[in-house]
Amino acid sequence: xxxxxxxxxxxxxxxxxxxxxxxxxxxxxxxxxxxxxxxxxxxxxxxxxxxxxxxxxxxxxxxxxxxxxxxxxxxxxxxxxxxxxxxxxxxxxxxxxxxxxxxxxxxxxxxxxxxxxxxxxxxxxxxxxxxxxxxxxxxxxxxxxxxxxxxxxxxxxxxxxxxxxxxxxxxxxxxxxxxxxxxxxxxxxxxxxxxxxxxxxxxxxxxxxxxxxxxxxxxxxxxxxxxxxxxxxxxxxxxxxxxxxxxxxxxxxxxxxxxxxxxxxxxxxxxxxxxxxxxxxxxxxxxxxxxxxxxxxxxxxxxxxxxxxxxxxxxxxxxxxxxxxxxxxxxxxxxxxxxxxxxxx
Ligand code: KG4
Ligand code: ZN
Numbered sequence: 001x002x003x004x005x006x007x008x009x010x011x012x013x014x015x016x017x018x019x020x021x022x023x024x025x026x027x028x029x030x031x032x033x034x035x036x037x038x039x040x041x042x043x044x045x046x047x048x049x050x051x052x053x054x055x056x057x058x059x060x061x062x063x064x065x066x067x068x069x070x071x072x073x074x075x076x077x078x079x080x081x082x083x084x085x086x087x088x089x090x091x092x093x094x095x096x097x098x099x100x101x102x103x104x105x106x107x108x109x110x111x112x113x114x115x116x117x118x119x120x121x122x123x124x125x126x127x128x129x130x131x132x133x134x135x136x137x138x139x140x141x142x143x144x145x146x147x148x149x150x151x152x153x154x155x156x157x158x159x160x161x162x163x164x165x166x167x168x169x170x171x172x173x174x175x176x177x178x179x180x181x182x183x184x185x186x187x188x189x190x191x192x193x194x195x196x197x198x199x200x201x202x203x204x205x206x207x208x209x210x211x212x213x214x215x216x217x218x219x220x221x222x223x224x225x226x227x228x229x230x231x232x233x234x235x236x237x238x239x240x241x242x243x244x245x246x247x248x249x250x251x252x253x254x255x256x257x258x259x260x261x262x263x264x265x266x267x268x269x270x271x272x273x274x275x276x277x278x279x280x281x282x283x284x285x286x287x288x289x290x291x292x293x294x295x296x297x298x299x300x301x302x303x304x305x306x307x308x309x310x311x312x313x314x315x316x317x318x319x320x321x322x323x324x325x326x327x328x329x330x331x332x333x334x335x336x337x338x339x340x341x342x343x344x345x
Contacts (some may be wrong), residue, residue, distance in 0.1 A: 006326050007080025008072070010104075011318025014097030015089025015117050016149065017041070017048045019060035020314035021068035023079075028126040028136070032071035033315045035310070036060045039189065046182040056093030061100050063128035068314070076108045083321020086114030086331075087341030088149065094337035103335050113321045114335045118343045119318035121145050121278045122156055124309040127319055137274035137303045144259055144268040144291075145343075147279030147312075148174035148189070151259075153217050153266045154343055156276075159323045164276065164343040165266050166217025173281045175254055176221040180228050180251055184237060184244065194248045195284050201242070201249025202341040206231060217262050224254055252286055260290045264298050276303045282310040 006026040013020040017038040023031040038056045042048045069075075087094060098114070105112035122143050126136040140157040142165070151174075154248035171179070174191055181190020186197075200257035209225050211220040228251055238244045259281075267275050273293055281287065288304055294301040309316065338345075 003045070003062040006322060008074060008078060009081045009318045009322040009325060010065070010068065010079055011083040011115070011314040011321055012061070012101050012115070013098045013120070013312060013314040013317045014057045014061060014093050014104060015085045015087070016093060016312060017053050018312040019057050019064050020312065021065040022313065022315035023068055023072040023317045024127065024318035024322060025075060026319070026326045028128040028319055029076070030127055030129045030315050031074070032068045033313060034064050034068045034071060035313050042143055043188050046188050047178060048090070050090045050092055050270060053090055054096060056314065057093055057096035059172070060312060061096055065100065074319070076110070077344050079108075079110055081111040081113065081321065081325045083113050083115050083324070084320050085117045085120070085317050087338035088117060089339060091337060091339045094339060098335060098337050102335065106333060112331050112335065113319045113324045113329050114331045115324065116316050116341050116343075116345060117317070118145060118150060119162060119320045122154060122162060122276070123145065123159060123323070124278055124313075124316035124322050125276045125303050125305045127305065127309050127315050129306070134303070134316050137276055137301070140270070140272050140276035141276050141303075142263065142272050143231045143278055144263040144282070145279045146173040146259060146281035148172060148178060150279065151219055152343060153263055155266075155270050155272070160327060162344045165270070166219065166262065168219040169226060170220050171219055172221035173219070173259060174279070176225050179225050183229055183232055184247070188225070191281060191284065194252060196254040197245045199285060200250040201245030201247070203249040203253035205246035206250040208250055210254055210258055212258075215265070217266050219262065219299060221255070221257060224251070252284075256284070256287050256290050260294050263291065264294045264300065267300050268298065273301055273340060274303060275300045278305060278310055280311045283307045288308050
């Protein structure tokens with residue numbers, strides 16, 4: 001990245017079901033990175049329960065922040081500022097992180113910046129956790145951002161100039177995984193287990209629809225979810241393990257083909273060379289492999305952050321915040337949450 005080093009920034013993330021804190025510099029260097037996952041709290045409900053998420057954040061946030069400070073071996077006076085996710089996400093969950101960040105900012109006299117969670121995902125490719133980390137992409141780049149709450153294709157010109165080229169019109173890709181997993185009684189979150197089963201399945205077993213196949217960079221995944229539900233209603237839940245693997249592989253083939261096809265089309269249309277995958281779904285094995293092949297064929301350079309940088313974390317929030325602080329962005333104690341924040345806002 002071109003923006004200069006600067007000091008250590010503490011980032012706090014509480015938009016959904018991870019309570020996270022991390023300390024990062026504007027050059028992407030990660031000094032500490034702590035993620036407390038609430039998955040066990042929500043697993044029995046097959047999805048995130050907003051009220052339970054907020055309560056779990058209340059309990060976890062102070063220990064998680066303390067752990068990030070201890071891991072970094074830094075004191076409050078060593079910090080240059082604070083960054084916190086201000087949206088999008090669950091209102092009650094976001095409020096916990098924002099209140100804690102404001103309290104620390106007030107008590108320690110540290111500059112505060114509210115961060116768009118989506119900017120965090122899009123910039124996570126610049127996080128550096130070790131000397132061997134490959135250099136990030138050149139800007140502008142095209143990014144596929146696919147997670148449990150959002151699915152979009154963006155062009156990142158600069159950290160503060162991000163243009164959304166297309167987005168889902170209904171369900172997010174990760175949401176489709178989670179709903180299909182729930183339908184097949186595979187537990188929550190669905191992505192990792194469906195991905196694992198699909199690795200040994202025959203994706204030609206069932207041909208599920210590919211929605212919005214034209215030139216549009218928008219997505220739709222709710223029809224695919226319904227197609228899987230109809231399949232299960234007609235044929236019943238597969239009785240054999242292989243049947244389950246084949247069904248997961250067939251579903252995954254539809255999602256991945258759509259995500260990869262539109263991402264490559266976007267990169268060509270925008271005339272950029274670098275392509276980035278980010279968000280929790282970027283952990284998907286088949287997505288990573290097929291994106292690699294498609295980018296190679298199209299003469300594009302693919303960048304995929306390590307899984308810890310793809311799924312929700314506070315290091316990406318600290319980095320986006322450190323870059324904003326370096327540009328002179330500041331928020332005061334009137335900072336509020338925006339649960340419906342969109343890319344580029
Ligand atoms: O980015 P993330 O941690 O949280 C949000 O901001 O939503 O993404 C979580 C989503 C979940 O829907 C989860 O099922 C999905 O990412 N996911 C995956 C995989 N690992 C996580 N989806 C497909 N394949 C995976 N391996
Ligand atoms: Zn996320």
